[in-house]
Amino acid sequence: MKLAFDNSYARLFERMYARAAPTPVRAPALLRVNRALSERLGVDADALASPEGVAVLAGNVVPEGAEPIALAYAGHQFGSFVRQLGDGRAVLLGELVAPDGARRDLQLKGAGRTPFSRGGDGRAALGPVLREYLVSEAMAALGVPTTRALAAVATGELVHRDEALPGAVLARVAASHLRVGTFEYFAAREDREALQSLTKYALERHYPGARPSDEAGGEALALLEGVIEAQAELVARWMGVGFVHGVMNTDNTSIAGETIDYGPCAFLDTYSPARTYSSIDRGGRYAFGNQPRIALWNLTRLAEALLPLLAADESDAVRLAEGALEAYVPRFEAAYGEVLRAKLGLTRRGADDRLLARDLLERMAAGHVDHTRLFRRLCESARTPEADAEVAALFDDPGAFLSWAEDWRRRVADEPGTADARADAMRRVNPAFIPRNHRVEEALAAAHEGDLGPFDALHAALARPFDEQPESAHLAAPPDAEFQEHYRTFCGT
Secondary structure (H helix, E strand, O other): OOOEEOHHHHHHHHHHEOOOOOOOOOOOOOEOHHHHHHHHHHHHHHHHHHHHHHHHHOOOOOOOOOOEEOOOOOOOOOOOOEOOOOOOOOEEEEEEEEOOOOEEEEEEOEOOOOOOOOOOEEEEEEEHHHHHHHHEEEEHHOOOOOOEEEEEEEEEEEEEOOOOOEEEEEEEEOOOOOEHHHHHHHHOOOOOOHHHHHHHHHHHHHHOOOOOOOOOOHHHHHHHHHHHHHHHHHHHHHHHHEEOOOOOOOHHOOOOEEEEOOOOOEEEOOOOOOOOOOOOOOOOOOHHHHHHHHHHHHHHHHHHHHHHHHOOOOOHHHHHHHHHHHHHHHHHHHHHHHHHHOOOOOOOOOOOOHHHHHHHHHHHHOOOOOOHHHHHHHHHHOHHHHHHHHHOOOOHHHHHHHHHHHHHHHHHHOOOOHHHHHHHHHOOOOOOOOHHHHHHHHHHHHHOOOOOHHHHHHHHHHHOOOOEEEEHHHHHOOOOHHHHHHHHEOOOO
């Protein structure tokens, strides 16, 4: 296996990670390899699928040029600070340099115990691995910044959770695996040297276009501002497709502005800001509608970690941090406003656009309306009012939509372009297909029985989320009310 590794993080201070080789597995077998992503990375997909490639993907062989490490980080988990977490079941093989010069981490998730495992087995079960493969690739097709799945490999071994489950390893690709919790780790230890090095590294790797001031805290402030903007944009995109992360801890918040760690994630069926799916989120901290606020909470923890670097005087540092954080709400509102404007077929900014969108969302919540289906059907209403009845039928009270549609059409009348062009533009941002929770569960259940056919069919449909695909229409249908009421997701650890 020839992989173009250049492992810059491994050249930083060794206290930022632990050397940790993957633990070999008994009988590695390739489940799926992502050929399109392989091509972008400049990696031979056929070589990855060969016995030698599968040995690398399973962790049985460390390829030339790799420097396997487990990253150190801390994190706030459901609001409580844990001083040491780290990669307890993942090993970063190294950083691939793609033909376009982009640097991407290649990590094996479920690769065995590391010094950060804290009593865990370091392994991953088949279901969570395939869930992350399926959902992360769907997010990429939806245009949401995300880590990617390069391959999934069965281990031929069992992992023990509530029951014995088949094991698997996910080969995950990310802009990097730096998290808010990485900065918290060194701040908690008052390790200014490591914090300064990490800040400089993260700024250069993820925000090369930033122009930090020459002041002492210029780099830290530039990084903070960059991460704030990236997170605001990311969460706005989540909200637009109805994605519920489920566990927005600071150790699951990427500095690079990518969606990372698809544990108890799910997608809205019926629209509800209060909707949670995670079995461990009993208080609704990470409910769908709370995600923008939680992102700001997490960014505040990053700002706190960077205070020692922002200014020598603590009050000056706090002032700079607060000034940066004040930009989050307007940045998120602007980003989410653009998302909603596009979903409603609006290209020009109107003073009351956010009120129009909020009114629709409130009516959707009151009327128990399916989030994805509403916006997809609205595309046809943009083409002709004759389609309004089909949209209105989604509401408990059809009149709730019809009265809103009057305001929407008055607003649309101010827009340029034809009705057909508007409808086409809306279809490019309002997906017909999302990873419907019940279809994901069906695919994973079949995979446990050795049948990857439903997984492949769902994956193929999700690769083209904005196309009609009548042959796969059943995969776009929402589940029944009983499933929605009782559905819960689990972390898989």
